[in-house]
Amino acid sequence: MNEWYYYWDIGQTSIPIFAMHQKLVVYTFLLISCLEIRFASTTSDAITTTKFLKDSEALVSSSGNFKLGFFRPINSTYRYLGIWFNNKPFNGQLEIVWVANRDSPLKDSSGILKISDDGNLQVLDAQNKIHWSSNVSSKANSSAAQLLDTGNLVLLPDVGNNSIWQSFDHPTDSFLPQSTLVFNQTMPDDVPQSWKSINDPSRGRFRLVRLPRSLPECAILEGDKIYYRTGPWNGYVFLGAPYPRSDVATGFSVVDVQDGTMKILYELVDPSILQRFVLTYDGRLAQKHWSDGSNNWETAWQSFGSDCDIYGKCGEFTICNPVKAPICECLKGFVPRKVDEWSRGNWTNGCIRKTPLQCEAKGDKSDKFLQLKQIKVPDYAQRILAIPDNCESKCLGNCSCLAYSYYPGIGCMLLNVSLIDMQQFSVGGVDLFVRLAYSELPGESxxxxxxxxxxxxxxxxxxxxxxxxxxxxxxxxYGKRSKTILKETQFHDLPLFEFAKLASATNHFSAANKLGEGGFGPVYKGIWDDGQHIAVKRLSRASGQGLQEFMNEVELISKLQHKNLVRLYGCCVEGDEKLLVYELLPNKSLDAILFDPEHRKLLDWEKRFEIIQGICRGLLYLHRDSRLRIIHRDLKPSNILLDEELNPKISDFGMARIFGTKQDQANTQRIAGTYGYMSPEYAMEGRFSEKSDVFSFGVLLLEIVCGRRNNNYQDYESLNLLAYAWKLWTNNGILSLIDPIVYKPCYERQILNCIQVGLLCVQEFPADRPNVSALILMLDVDGIENLPRPKEPGFTRSEVCSSYSAPQNGQDGCSANFVSLTAVSGR
Known part of the structure; x- marks a missing residue:
């Protein structure tokens, strides 16, 4: 008999539906299976005591903005119950706002969320092990759990509207509009705490807490140490966290302050805006919002813009200024506590007063006050009741008072302990008056x-x-004699070679020994009598560069030692001849291999990635780890030399600049570098910084990935590489940018990661670009979903012209992208 009886199980009862032919049963079974899969993905916004939430199911808020369900982080095998923004993923990555079992993950997809017999919400595995519970102490008598339109998961009672428990009271790393942050000493764990890593939601190193100060202020702690401080609340914003836009802080307010407790309300007038604050795994407090225009999560504000935001970066009685170099400076009337450490860039010991205060002195010899503008309020400020005109007298009348400030909404603030965590702001801040001995300020005395x-x-x-x-x-x-004296006084740390010896080593600078030529002049291969190979760079008389660039390179590179920087053996200055002698790198420069149709095959992806990392390490040394803080200003493939193992070494420091204490690092009247690698702010306004080198590195990184020059895109509607890469990125065709020679599926994630890092480096505004320290970490990130979303690069369209074209009618010509530009103006 070929007929079966088919039953549909409902609960405990089996109901016979029909009898049918065997083949028809199979088809019907497949149809019902599809319907069952569809049913499994059906969502609602609540669960009850009889309705559970399985791993394959989800709750969706009535507005559709939020979803509750189980998820698996990228590169993880664990599963977690969490809440995220629904239908707003970026590059496949969910924007998670809350995690239940962050410290007790599930090992498989057997997880279930249910209301237990005691009325608590619980996450269980297949063995009924509890991985998380709402932990309501008294019997909850719960009837349902609902996901609200605000993203708040609430546990509702049998009777009444007030929730028994809500996720807003137990944040993980985020807090959402319409939520209230409660900082209570009795509940120290119910504060935002960062993820352990970008893919691990367990508790990380950083927590957002209230500082035990007389004025309301918050801090990010790393362990038990303050990592970042917001400054005191003035009734509208925290004074140590200036906002770039006035609308960012809307709806954010401290609503209640009591002993040991502070409540912060975060609400938006327009509930349709999707927004959240998140404490990132690397210790940054960021405000993110969804942009329909860019179809991306954008960062409207974040707590960290520079190293100056690190608490006490410069120690006591100092000001940290992110646009100066070095960034730390003693207050007027103070000197470094430990001069040797200070000169080496270790500022943690701060500064000490040169002249003691004369608290009891009267008249002209009484202490004075130095006014500092737009300053982050130092830590431990004490508020007193006084009108603005009485602040100074209140401080002078207190021998322990070191400074004072006045701000509307707060009043007078006195500083009675060591002044620490001060920063120079470009916007915001307060006027701070620092107490000094009368002799430290100009006056009759x-x-x-x-x-x-x-x-x-x-x-x-x-x-x-x-x-x-x-x-x-x-x-x-006595010209020749004076040049000899010049050499003896300025090159005493560097070996000097005779011109005749270098001419002999290079076979009198024969064309056969010529390795190449740049903006400085030709470079020749040479051999000493002992067989050692050298590279000799000879300053061309026709070069736009001269003695200043020559001296600059000698001064810089002779003091730098790093495996990713080229080594300088010595120099020669005789008459009009100026030469530099380097170690010889047999594989010449990166552009000689990368852009050559045959030689580029030597560079597989693993080697290209090693070159990228090596360049980045060299930049990190220049910007952070060397004795001198140096901006290269001319980073490009022809200035990256390769040794016998194709390891990169940064060369050509003729354009480099040292960030000095008294030097204005924001502007220069002398634009030097190479078009196509210059950052927009430098090429157009003469402003340069570490972020200028980061821009050049981004262009270089994209060139390494695609194997083509930045300006070699005439066949794409006059787009340069940056514009072409951006066009592919926005149209989801970025794989087309990858050099076919290096592409393999196993490298795809790493290559895409490098492309996104490159796009982050070439963003138009310097503040948006990462620093080199961040780049080192970003290059090791696995997957583009773990990186910030880049904004449109600067110079996304460029004039296309021949490298031989000359300026016409007084107009500027185009750079060939393989020579350097030096524009000299009068001082």
Missing amino acids: SKWKVIIAVIVIMSAVVSATLLYFLWTRLGHR
């Missing part, structure tokens, strides 16, 4: 100092003038 200073300056000017005329008169007569 300093007239003789001024007179003496004027006499000394005038004497110096007269002496310099006499020496100048004497030098010019004797210059022609």
